[in-house]
């Protein structure tokens with residue numbers, strides 16, 4: 153058995169969970185925050201059999217889209233009187249970052 157941890161854009165999370173549950177998978181959504189953009193994203197946990205992992209990945213690819221976003225980087229340390237003009241930086245965000253972990257034990261108690 154595997155536990156798939158997928159970090160996805162909040163906008164895609166609902167559609168992905170709908171697709172997963174419609175296909176018979178069980179899923180849990182946790183609200184999370186990315187370390188770089190400091191914006192909300194969603195982490196979706198799916199525990200499933202090893203052979204189903206490719207199908208779950210396919211559903212993730214179909215439902216999570218890549219987008220670009222401009223961010224203002226953190227200002228550098230400044231001397232008094234210095235001016236800082238922030239230049240927005242383009243970063244690519246999404247579709248999904250997926251970790252697939254071996255499950256040592258699974259119990260429903």
Ligand code: 2BA
Nearest residue numbers: 159185186187188189190191193243244245246247248249
């Ligand atoms: P964030 O950390 O907010 O990152 C959002 C996007 O900013 C990233 O998209 C990437 O395109 C860019 N980015 C992040 N760190 C960067 C850096 N040090 N330099 C330049 N650009 C950087 P994704 O790679 O698609 O990641 C989306 C979210 O997935 C991340 O949100 C984070 O919450 C999570 N994530 C990605 N890789 C991870 C990892 N190795 N471990 C844990 N969480 C991860």
Ligand code: 2BA
Nearest residue numbers: 155173175176177178179180181196197198199200260261
């Ligand atoms: P939910 O997904 O909201 O599911 C609540 C309960 O509904 C489940 O209880 C189960 O009795 C039933 N259920 C869910 N999906 C079903 C399906 N496809 N067919 C028939 N019955 C279904 P639990 O199994 O005790 O799960 C409680 C919560 O634990 C779940 O809430 C979910 O958040 C999480 N969970 C359970 N199994 C999971 C898995 N394999 N991967 C990720 N999260 C899981």
